[in-house]
Amino acid sequence: MRLTAEEQEILAGRWGAPARRALEMQVATGGFFGAEAMVRISAAHLTGDPESMGDAGLGFVEDLVRQGARFVVPTTTNSCNVDLDLYRQLGQPEEAAQQERRLRELIGAMGGILLTSCTNYQTIYQPRFGEHLGWGDTGTVIYANAVCGARSNFEGGPASYAAALTGRVPAYGMHLPACRRGTHLVEVRDQPRGVSDWGALGVLVGRRLTNYWLVPVFTGLEVEPDADGLKQLGATLASYGSLAMFHIVGMTPEARTLEDAFGGRAPRGRIVVEPGDLERAYRSFVPEQAEVDLVVSGTPHLSLFEVRRLAGLLQGKTIHPKTMLLLTTNAEVKAMADRFGYTQGIEAAGGRIVVGVCYYIMTPREMARRHSLRTIVTDSAKLANIIAAYGYNPIFRPTAECVEAAVSGRIAR
Amino acid sequence: MTAPLVLTAHPGVGDVVEGDALVSPDGFSARYDLDRTTGVIARESHALHGQSIAGKVFVCPLAKGGFATSWALYDLRARGLAPLAMLFGWANPVMVQGAVLAGVALMDQLAPDPMQVIETGDRVRVDPKAGRVEVWPRATMRLHPTPDGGAPCRWPG
Known part of the structure; x- marks a missing residue:
């Protein structure tokens, strides 16, 4: 990997131990995926709640704070385990609330913004076309990529912290135009009506395309999704298929035409959503x-x-x-x-x-x-x-x- | 002792490890499939439902899931429940990020395809930096000494 002079300084410890460890992790991950360089990001979105992190993950964050870590880009937080005003009424354990309070102190100490939301893109910040991000939650990432035309990989828990600490991410996957192009054509012949129907469509495709490196291209839609429909489609594709990108021809920014969506390449596969399939997706539960x-x-x-x-x-x-x-x-x-x-x-x-x-x-x-x-x-x-x-x-x-x-x-x- | 079957790939992450294979025909996510408190596959529809991934060379066609997976290996490792290594057809970022934090060996896109040539119980040596995996089939091991030379075969209890 080619590192800039500044990145070499980070690795030498000039930004402190947390940033050095963060960049080491990023270089290892980037190396695995063949990244040739790091790319600067404008913001990070942390994914780490005590339920998902476990005690070891909380210990990782405690260590960062003990070593004086500071986030170097605007950094928000994803959803959490407890509503501190309601958890007692709901019968959730006191320990979960204590861990949440502690984690908030730690993130606050590093300069994070305690948003606690997985819809930052609807409520707080709409990234622009081409903007590089270090977002962690898969639903936020696929929305940023597909709908906004911004660029982020799934920067999961520790990687989202690393992105916030170095202000950069390894440039592979969704940061590269070649990886964002369509791979599979989806012909939709069953039109979504309500918001959850977009989720049903995501179920049908996400169950078939279960690989981060595949990108579905939707055609045949006679109805236009609103932001909530796109939110459900994206989150469902990310959940069922681990997908980080999709295109809807004529509706999303990197798919003005079918050729645009596929970048001139032929589809590797074709999925047809037949009339009645959306209903069948619901009834599969x-x-x-x-x-x-x-x-x-x-x-x-x-x-x-x-x-x-x-x-x-x-x-x-x-x-x-x-x-x-x-x-x-x-x-x-x-x-x-x-x-x-x-x-x-x-x-x-x-x-x-x-x-x-x-x-x-x-x-x-x-x-x-x-x-x-x-x-x-x-x-x-x-x-x-x-x-x-x-x-x-x-x-x-x-x-x-x-x-x-x-x-x-x-x-x- | 027969020569091992050798699989190769681009360099992975983590250090050299050796252990017994657990082959999953289904994809894997730490949130969707695993009870992270026990290291046991908890999703009822998963082919390995009820089996523990702890201490195994886990072989699987696909890494799935989101950010929970990126934390899970670290916490599992701290409690002695992490797999020794993970070999995927295709890994995704969250699984690799998790392996990097936890220090768990991880490789993907091996040739030949581990799903075709590794069976549960096979002895497997994983050398991520060399991009190399060696496999001693379980059937062979019943007849021959272990690869580390002479000691009797020990199967997981």
């Missing part, structure tokens, strides 16, 4: 029992428009006494929902808005034990994918069906 224990919406974090729609669907309704309804979003959207009365309507129906968290890192095993949770209904295909590993029976359904399940306490088998 089969309930074991009719009773619904939990309904969750908000992976990734809900936008203001989504909270408003849920408030409308819940108007005049009451959640079933044996069913819990949780909506997850960030503090900014929650503040607006409070201001416009959406929160009040949701709470009047028996639902709760939980701030800064994402359900699959919200101590889901402890939640299941505490509240006897098994069947979870959600309009997030990503959440349905992940939560299965925590002993839940996940059922992915459109948003309106999720609200009906919360009200009736039942799901059709």
Whole structure:
């Protein structure tokens, strides 16, 4: 790898031990993927919550702070494990809150901004075309790449810290135009209608293309996704397929035409989404029992428009006494929902808005034990994918069906 | 002792290790498939459901998943539950970042394809910097001494 004079100074320890260790890790990772150089980034988005990091990961961050680490680019944080105002009511362990408080102190000490959101791109910062980033959360990365035309790899937990400490990342993968071009053609003949249908489309493609280095190119869409639809499509592709990039011909910035999307190369494969396939994607999640224990919406974090729609669907309704309804979003959207009365309507129906968290890192095993949770209904295909590993029976359904399940306490088998 | 089967690739990360193979026909993510408190594959639909990856040379077609995977190996290693090495058809960034932090050997794109030539229980030596993997099939090892010379074969308990 070619390193600049400044990068060699970092490796020599002139920026301190944390930056040196960070760059060493980056050089090792970059070397693995054939990076020839580092590239400067404008911002970093940290992915590290105590549930995901474990004690060793927390120790890694403690070490950084002890050694005087400072972030050198604007650095925000991803979703966390507890809403510090609600965790006691929800029966989450005190230890999770203590770890969250400690991690916030540590990140604050390094100069990080405690955003605690996985929708930084909707709420805080919209990257420009061609901007290099060191973002960690996969849903944020694929949105930045595909929708904004910015450039980031999955800079996972320790790599997101490394990016914040050195202000650069190894230039491989999504930083290189050749890796961003389409590899597979997706012909869509079943048109998405609601936001979660874009997730269903992501399920169909993400189950087929399960490799970071593949890039689907969607054609045949007669409807245009809004930002929430693109959020669901991207997060689902990233979750099911570990994908970091997609194109929609005529809609996303690096796919003005089919030729543009594929960069003049022929597709390596073709996927056809036939009429009825979106419905089949939902029905591939089969309930074991009719009773619904939990309904969750908000992976990734809900936008203001989504909270408003849920408030409308819940108007005049009451959640079933044996069913819990949780909506997850960030503090900014929650503040607006409070201001416009959406929160009040949701709470009047028996639902709760939980701030800064994402359900699959919200101590889901402890939640299941505490509240006897098994069947979870959600309009997030990503959440349905992940939560299965925590002993839940996940059922992915459109948003309106999720609200009906919360009200009736039942799901059709 | 028969000569090992040799697989080669671009340089990987980590140090030389040797251990027994655990071959997964399914892809792998630390968040989606693993109970990180025990090192056991917890996803009910996974082909290796109920098996531990601890101390194994884990062979798998694809690295999947997101940032949890990049932390998981470090925490598993601290608790003695990490795999010795990981051989993927295709690795993704989060798996490599995790291996770098944890000091777990990781390689990908080996030829011939490890999924075709390595079976669970085979003895495997991984030399990431040399881009080289050596395999002694389990069937052969039952008849011959171990590759490190003469000692009786010891299978994981």
